[in-house]
Amino acid sequence: EATATTQTSTSGKTENIVQIKFTGKGAKKFGDVTSDHVNERLAIIYDDKLVSAPNIKSAITDGECVIEGGFEEFREAENLASTLRIGALPLELENIHDNVVGATLGSTALETSLIAGIIGFILVALFMIVMYRLPGVAAAIALSFYILMMLVVLNVLNVTLTLPGIAGIILSVGMAVDANCIIFTRIREELSKGQTVNSAIKNGFKNALSAIIDGNVTTLIAAFVLYLRGSGTVKGFAQTLAIGILLSMVTAIFVTRWLMYAFSGFGAGNVKLYGVQKKHKTIDFLGHSKIYCIVGAVVIVLCVGGLIFNGTQRGSLLNYSLDFVGGTSTAVSIDENTEITDELKDEVVDVVKSVTGLNGEVSSSDDQGVKKITIRTTALTEDQSAEVRSELAKKFNTTEDKVESETISASVSNEMQMDAIIATLIAVACMLLYIWIRFRHIATAGAAVLALCHDVLVVFTVYVLFGQFIQVGSTFIAVMLTIVGYSINDTIVVFDRIRENRNKANSRDDLKEIINRSITETLSRSINTSITTFIMVFMLAVLGVSSVRQFAIPLIVGLLAGTYSSICVASPLWYLFSGRGKAAVKKTETYSKSNKKGVEGGSRNRKRDKGKQ
Known part of the structure; x- marks a missing residue:
């Protein structure tokens, strides 16, 4: 001591x-x-x-x-x-994760992401105004306030933004837009009933509240569990997601409400400024269940076939990044006028081999005018990595800030995998428990988890089929977690409308018809939310650097899959699992037959009475 x-x-x-x-x-x-x-x-x-x-x-x-x-x-x-x-402690420090990023490369990624975010936000604001008119203006102002508050909170808490962190922000922005879409759809429904603007605003917010709270609380539970159980990558996602969800609820429920009442109070009482929800013919979504099964089967076949091909032809089921296998990745940026040839790649291999005695896998990229040659080896020591960066800088007549490297030990990569898997499973279990409690039926949770598995499988298939271009690493975890949150939220909105319509229904209403009507009523909201979130992610895919693009492209596929599953997978499964579909149909048929007999009996009685006269 x-x-x-x-x-x-x-x-x-x-x-x-x-x-x-x-x-x-x-x-x-x-x-x-x-x-x-x-x-x-x-x-x-x-x-x-x-x-x-x-x-x-x-x-x-x-x-x-x-x-x-x-x-x-x-x-x-x-x-x-x-x-x-x-x-006095019996331990020895070991360098398990070392990351050196050149200032130019880091600033390029940050700059392109910011530009993509600004353009995406402007497009989302314009879309909301075009679709929802005056309420869209309120949404644009509320979202501006949300982003400002998000930046302030991130700065105060000194949060370091990573790709998973950006993923959490994107998901929370999507949920903020989604909350506004739900509210505005409800307001239009109230206006279509002939209510005044103030009454429509009041009842619209009231009717939308349950779906907003359920969707956000479910995702917030997931963020809390992921933060407690996850590793650094997962924690970054969970932290920004939790902050974003809390702020999005505040802006949607309070800021948007205040703006709507303010517009109305300043004389904007014309119903045309808000739009009236048009009644659409109910679409028979459940009647096409066989098609959905075929689509699901095709995805499974593609996934299994891709895994078999990768295992036999490429020697690995997936293209794992350092995060999952460990090792050292060193990348050197070369002059944009220099042509990347096999001879140039061999020179990189020779430099690394002269320092470490190791060969490695070489790849090249040309991204946003920045040409890079990257070599992956087994994990290097800190001194070896520094010497490799120095020698590569000399070889290509550049400065060391043009050379970046990352080293992750195999033990840490295995730990990251297990932490991510365990945290995700616990988070999903907690979300489903909440859904079960809120909707009071195990069929609801069962349908939600299978729809979730469908979305994860679709995105996983993208990684399997396009593994040559997309690596499985920390971005893979971020994408999957984003899809889990988005899919659950999307499904809850549809289930909330089904629950509401069932409570309003009488004994003559067929459960199948109720579900079809509920999906139809929430269809515009589902599509509009998907479009706005798609815009944000699409701009990242178009303008972002390669690492951002590897995150954005699978996420786009996942967003589309989440929208599809909430409409075509979750609801049909809920109908199937509830065990009440057939009972409801029989009840309707029994009522129809008895009603018909009653009408016929009444006709005979009238004839008999007429004969007596």
Whole structure:
């Protein structure tokens, strides 16, 4: 044990010292050493560096001693005491993750992402105004406030933005837009009933509240679990998602409401400014269940076939990044006028081999005018990686900030995989438990989880079929988590409308008709939400660098799959699992037959009465 304290010297001066106490075995060993080296210096070495070298005045056999002199400030004594305590621990520090990104490369990724975000936001705002008129203006203002607050909170909390973090923001933006779409659809429905604008706003918000809360709370539960159980990558996603969800609920429920009442109060009471929900013919979605089954079967066949092909022809089922297999990736940026040839790639291999003695896998890219040659090897030491960067910079006559590298140990990559899988499974289980409790039927949770599996399978198939261009790594985790949140939210909105229509229905209503009507009523909201989220992600795919594009393209597929599954997978499965579909049909048929007999009986009675007259 080592502690920093003070003592009074013989001259009456207070001095800073370090007091040390040894255990039984340690006391004996220390006694032997000090007995043999009186009036010599005892070197204290930590991490191969000399920290202190006090003089041994006498043999110390009682297991207690002090280091005195040389500590002008108490903090110096505290630092030495801390070093002694840490040095007593039976551990050795190991570099498990090392990432060096060139300033130019990092700024390019940030700049393109910001431009994509700004353009995407402008397009989303214009889309909302065109689709919802005056409420769309309120949504655009509320979303601007949301983004401003998001930036403030991220800055105050000093949150470092990564691709998974950006994914969390995109999902929360999508949910913020979705909340507005739900509210405005409800307001239009109330206006179509002949209500005044103020009454429509009041009832519209009231009717939309349950779907908004259920969708956001479900995703918030997932974010909380992912933050507690996930690794750094997953934590970044969960943190920005949770912040975004809380802010999006505030802006949708309070800011948008206030703006709507403000517009109405300033004389914007013309119904045409808000639009009236048109009644659409109910679409028989459940009647096409066989087609949905065929589509699902095709996806499964493509996925399995792709895995078999990858395993036999490429030697690996998926194209794993360093995050999942470990190793070192080193990339050098070359002049944009230089043509990337096989000879140039061989030169990179030769440089790395001369430093490390290792061969590696070489690839090249030309992204946003930045040409790069990347080589992947087994994990290098910190010194090896630094020397490789230096030699590559010399070879290509450039500066070291044009060379980036990343090293992840195999143990960490395995830990990241397990953390991500366990965290996701727990999060999904908690979300489904909440859905079960809220909708009071196990069929609801069962249908939601299978629809979720469908969406995950679709995105996974994209990684299988296009593995040559898209790697499975931290971005894969971010995409899957985003799809889980988006899919669950989309499904809940449809289920909420089914629940509402069932509560309003009488015994004559067929469950199948109720579900079809509910899907039809929420169809415009589902499409509009998908379009706005698609716009944001699409701009990232078009303007972003390759790493951003590897995240955006699968996410686009997942968003489309989530919209499709909430309409064509989740609801038909709920109808199938509920076990009430056939019962409802029989009840309707029984009512129709008895009603028909009653009408016929009434006709005969009238004829009989007429005959008696």
